[in-house]
Amino acid sequence: MNTTTTITNLLKSRNLKKTTTRVELLTAVMHYGSAMPFSQLQQQLNNTDRITLYRTLKTLVDKGVIHKAYFSQEETYYALCGTTCSHQVHQHDHIHFKCTSCSAVSCVYLEEAPKFTLKDMHVQSININAEGICKACMTVG
Ligand SMILES: [Zn+2]
Ligand SMILES: [Zn+2]
Ligand SMILES: [Zn+2]
Structure with a gap:
């Protein structure tokens, strides 16, 4: 399944309309690999005004x-x-x-929650934040 199909299905499953900003935003996050910093999102969606970007983020978080x-x-x-999250x-x-x-920043899944x-x-x-040195940095060091 390609990214666009995945995103279309994802939006549909949350009863959200497919808008350009939503698709662009989700594509960016999907391709980023780890959790995407807001500043990077702003850079990649530089055609989108700030308010639309904030609003889109809020909707996607709410849903x-x-x-x-x-x-x-x-x-x-x-x-x-x-898939464990819903609206x-x-x-x-x-x-x-x-x-x-x-x-x-990465989401690290646990075998036992x-x-x-x-x-x-x-x-x-439950939110758990941990800090330290990631695998890539340890390899370099
Ligand atoms: Zn969630
Ligand atoms: Zn996470
Ligand atoms: Zn690192």
Whole structure:
């Protein structure tokens, strides 16, 4: 399946109209490899005005298509959601790993998802952020 077909199906499954910006944005995120920093998105979608870009990101996050993988003061990183996410709930049983050397952020899937209960509270999602040196940087070093 090519990228366009994948994106068309993805938007359809979330009841979203296929717009140029949505397709461009998702294509960029898919091709990026790791979680995509907002500044990179802005660069690649330089024909899209800022407000449209923000609005598109918000819609795609709300509908469970992409998620904020990591955010710091300087940058927000976006990654694609898996099939466990829907327009109702984001369900991520994975860790977000940020490389302190190359700043790449990736979604790391776990064989066994961490599960715990909190007294008197209902856990809806668990976010785990980890920092360190990624495989590529370790190989170089
Ligand atoms: Zn999600
Ligand atoms: Zn790295
Ligand atoms: Zn993720």
